[in-house]
Amino acid sequence: MISGIPLQYFLVLATIMFFVGIYGFLTRRNLITILMSVELILNSVNINLLAFNRFLFPHKLEGLFFSLFVITVAAAEAAVAIAIIINIYRRFTTINVEDVHEMRF
Amino acid sequence: MINYSYTVWIPLIPFIVFLVLGLTGHKLKAKLSGLIGTGGLGLVTLLSYYTAFRYFFAGGHTEGAFEKIEAFKVTWLQFTDKLHIDLGVLLDPISVMMLVVISTVSFMVHIYSIGYMHGEKGYERFFAFLSLFTFSMLGLVLANNIFQMYIFWELVGVSSYLLIGFYYTKPSAVSASKKAFIVTRFADMGFLIGILILSFITGTFDFVTLTDPNGTAITQGAGIGFLGLSVMTWSMIFVYMGGMGKSAMMPFHIWLPDAMEGPTPVSALIHAATMVVAGVYLVARMFPIYAISAPVALGVVAWVGAISSLFAAIIACTQTDIKRVLAYSTLSQIGYMMLALGVSGYGGHEGLGYMASMFHLFTHAMFKALLFLGAGAIIHAVHSNYMTEMGGLRKYLPVTHITFLIACLTIAGVPPFSGFWSKDEILVAAFHHNKILFAIEYIVAGLTAFYMFRLYFNVFWGKETHYHHTPHEAPAVMTVPLMILAFGSVFAGFIPFNELVTSDGIPFETEIEWIVAIPSVLIGLVGISIAWIMYKKETAIPDRIASTFKLGYKWAYNKFYFDELYLFVTKKIIFRFISLPIAWFDRHVVDGTMNLIAEITQQTSYRIRGFQSGQLQKYAFVFVSGVIGLAVLVIFLWK
Numbered sequence: 001m002i003s004g005i006p007l008q009y010f011l012v013l014a015t016i017m018f019f020v021g022i023y024g025f026l027t028r029r030n031l032i033t034i035l036m037s038v039e040l041i042l043n044s045v046n047i048n049l050l051a052f053n054r055f056l057f058p059h060k061l062e063g064l065f066f067s068l069f070v071i072t073v074a075a076a077e078a079a080v081a082i083a084i085i086i087n088i089y090r091r092f093t094t095i096n097v098e099d100v101h102e103m104r105f
Numbered sequence: 106m107i108n109y110s111y112t113v114w115i116p117l118i119p120f121i122v123f124l125v126l127g128l129t130g131h132k133l134k135a136k137l138s139g140l141i142g143t144g145g146l147g148l149v150t151l152l153s154y155y156t157a158f159r160y161f162f163a164g165g166h167t168e169g170a171f172e173k174i175e176a177f178k179v180t181w182l183q184f185t186d187k188l189h190i191d192l193g194v195l196l197d198p199i200s201v202m203m204l205v206v207i208s209t210v211s212f213m214v215h216i217y218s219i220g221y222m223h224g225e226k227g228y229e230r231f232f233a234f235l236s237l238f239t240f241s242m243l244g245l246v247l248a249n250n251i252f253q254m255y256i257f258w259e260l261v262g263v264s265s266y267l268l269i270g271f272y273y274t275k276p277s278a279v280s281a282s283k284k285a286f287i288v289t290r291f292a293d294m295g296f297l298i299g300i301l302i303l304s305f306i307t308g309t310f311d312f313v314t315l316t317d318p319n320g321t322a323i324t325q326g327a328g329i330g331f332l333g334l335s336v337m338t339w340s341m342i343f344v345y346m347g348g349m350g351k352s353a354m355m356p357f358h359i360w361l362p363d364a365m366e367g368p369t370p371v372s373a374l375i376h377a378a379t380m381v382v383a384g385v386y387l388v389a390r391m392f393p394i395y396a397i398s399a400p401v402a403l404g405v406v407a408w409v410g411a412i413s414s415l416f417a418a419i420i421a422c423t424q425t426d427i428k429r430v431l432a433y434s435t436l437s438q439i440g441y442m443m444l445a446l447g448v449s450g451y452g453g454h455e456g457l458g459y460m461a462s463m464f465h466l467f468t469h470a471m472f473k474a475l476l477f478l479g480a481g482a483i484i485h486a487v488h489s490n491y492m493t494e495m496g497g498l499r500k501y502l503p504v505t506h507i508t509f510l511i512a513c514l515t516i517a518g519v520p521p522f523s524g525f526w527s528k529d530e531i532l533v534a535a536f537h538h539n540k541i542l543f544a545i546e547y548i549v550a551g552l553t554a555f556y557m558f559r560l561y562f563n564v565f566w567g568k569e570t571h572y573h574h575t576p577h578e579a580p581a582v583m584t585v586p587l588m589i590l591a592f593g594s595v596f597a598g599f600i601p602f603n604e605l606v607t608s609d610g611i612p613f614e615t616e617i618e619w620i621v622a623i624p625s626v627l628i629g630l631v632g633i634s635i636a637w638i639m640y641k642k643e644t645a646i647p648d649r650i651a652s653t654f655k656l657g658y659k660w661a662y663n664k665f666y667f668d669e670l671y672l673f674v675t676k677k678i679i680f681r682f683i684s685l686p687i688a689w690f691d692r693h694v695v696d697g698t699m700n701l702i703a704e705i706t707q708q709t710s711y712r713i714r715g716f717q718s719g720q721l722q723k724y725a726f727v728f729v730s731g732v733i734g735l736a737v738l739v740i741f742l743w744k
Contacts (some may be wrong), residue, residue, distance in 0.1 A: 026726045034722075101719060 010051035017044035028034040031085045035078065042074045109176035112156055112194050115204065116243035117163075120147050123236040129227030139222075141214040141230035146208070146239065148709060153208040160201045161605055173197040173313050175249055195249035195312055198606040199389050199463055203246035206470045209713040210378040211239045213586040217478050218370045218580035221485060232366070238264035238495035246386060250310040251300055251344045255385070258351065260298070261383065262289050265375050269367040281363035288360040291351020299343030305334055316393040318451065318600040319611070334401055336437030341395055345388060345409075352439050354382025357415040359667055361436060365428040366414040369481030372428060377435050377477050378470040385466055391458060392598075392608055396451035409446020411545045413439025416665065422559065423662040426490045427480050429561050431473070436518065437549060438469050444546060445531040448538035457615065458538070461530030468523040470722070471597050472515040475590035476604065479509040482583055483564060486576035492560060496567040499584035503577040504584045505567050513561045515594045517554035518629045523598030525626065532621050537620035541727050550625055555634030562640035 017040055024037030046067040051077050053063025122145035130138050132465045160174075178193035190469055215235060222231055241260035248254035263286075270282030272740065304310055334342075348354075353361035364376050375381070388395060388406055395403040417436035422432045442462045449458025482505045487601060499506040515524035528550065535543040578584065604612040651658045 022729055026729070037464050097720065097722065 007055045014044040014047040029096050029098050035081050046070055113177040115149055115152050116240050118145050119236040119240040123233050126233035130224055130233055134196045135228040138229035139219045139508050142236055146212045146215045150208040153204040157201050157205050171198050184503050189254045192251050192253055193249035200246045205243050207379050210474045214370045217583050217586040220580045221370055221481055234267045246627050252310045261380050267373040269364045271368055278366040281366040281687050285360040285364045287358055287402045289350040293347050295343045296347020297501050299340045301342035318393045327480045337479055338399040341399040348384030352381050354409050358436050362429050362432045363407050373474045373477030377473040378473055378524045382466050388446050403447050407444050410440040410443025411542050414549045418549045419661050420664050421556040425493050427492050431476055434560055437681050439675050442466055445534055452609045454613050458534035459608040460602055464604045466528035468527045471590055471593040472512045475512040475594055478587055479505050482579040485579055492563040497569045499565040502578050509588040511591045516557050522596055526598035529622050532625050535620050536621050550626040551632040551680045554629040556634050557578040558633045558636035566641050568643040571586045592646040
């Protein structure tokens, strides 16, 4: 079934997801949303990796493993980020990045 | 060869005393600190006398000539193989003689100060400064190279500054100390320039090398000319400028009368007997160079000395503050010494002026210290500096009276007191060299006798003054130094200087030349008689004379307006035409440039500080835009 979909479709999807992630990362002020945007970016990269692996080197597994690594790292990163966010919330009672500006001039 | 290395302790002992008193003085009892200072000085005096005895009578000379002995020497700063600054002790006739002078006067002044400064605030500070001064002065005379001499020269200036400003709550004392420091410092600039030129052309600082009459250093630089004079002459004139500042020669004399604001023992020690003759000592130290390769500079020395002595003597006739009269008299006598050096030649009987100058330095130190200490005793008794408020004191202060009279007779050149012998040698030297200089000094001899006896009669005779409380004689601790110095003043003239202190170290014969001696005694007696007539009893003659020569009197009374001239030159000319433009340049151009740079930086940073918002998202936006921009560029430019 997946063989019926051409490569371009995957790439378009990945690009859309990537820029949605970038857009979210740049415009959102809520830390949780920013974190979700980062996840979107990572996942778009995963899609890219898998699609290229499947279409260019169908008999190899490097791309697949690589995306597994990315997922793992993303999970760890999410854990750390959420811990930081909770701490920020405790300290400032907000997770809006614009209100967290103690070090600004 | 006798070992003289112990002489290094002569300057070091006062330094140790200074440290002890300076660091722990406030914890000591006042009396104890005075005793420590005096005891240290007593030790120095003993060592100095011992050194002098050994040097002059037991082994300083070989084959009839006194040698220069380097008793101690360490290299302090090594610039090149040849050029290095040493610290050392050089013994030769003049430095050993100065050791005796300094330690004697300083010791007397220490003893005297125990009584004079009794109960003053800052008693231990006073003794600490006295020790510092003695250390510096001894280091100056013992220096074995000109740079060490310069270092101690400045130290002497500093301690003089500290002691003039001893009563630092008194504005006049503060301004006097500043004046003394600035004027001498300005002159020392010339000294430093002279040293630099001298060491540049000769490549050495060392006195023994510099002043060796057969050495190469002395003839170097003689040929190279600048403005018609050889470089050596210029350097010697610059060196002499330092001596003029320290010895208060015209036109740098203005600080000395004001320096009388310090305590009287200080005036006796620093501003009469020791520090102010440092200039004479400097010229004497460099004398072979002056005499052999810079005769023009020696002429400058002679004329500056002669003019200073004449002017100071005229001013001294009109002053009423007794310490100022003595200050101008000091100027005049130092002028004598300078003149004597200036008319001297090098070697043998030619060096008569040199010997006479050192002789007069020695006797002058004794009788001038005596005069100042006597003045101190008078001021102590009357609580005033002005002779108009004194009179008839001979009944109240018998010891001071007799010793003061001895000192006055000595300075007036009445035989057989010591002043006669030394002054006579100077006059003889001047007589054989230049008749005009001789005439000036001859007049000054008469003036000296006149103003000293004007002072004497005004203070001890004259009108009967009513005192608030009866003046009483000073305590023994003050009168004993007076008696010792009076003894020195009477008998110092019999020391055979012509056999001990000569320009080349070789003794020569002198005899009294009656053609000079008799007139000089006569004019001294004339001066005394005029003073007798005018001031023995209160008469109207002085006022009549003053009103007859109104203009001259006014000029002399106002010290020939030298202070006003200096003020005019500094305030009206230097401040207005040099300092003001420089200040403007500094404020507007130098500061302006700096302010402009700062302003530009600040403005720029205000503009761009928005970039550094601290918001990660903005950074990320810039970053992503950059990446996209680059990507677009690469894609379109790839083809």
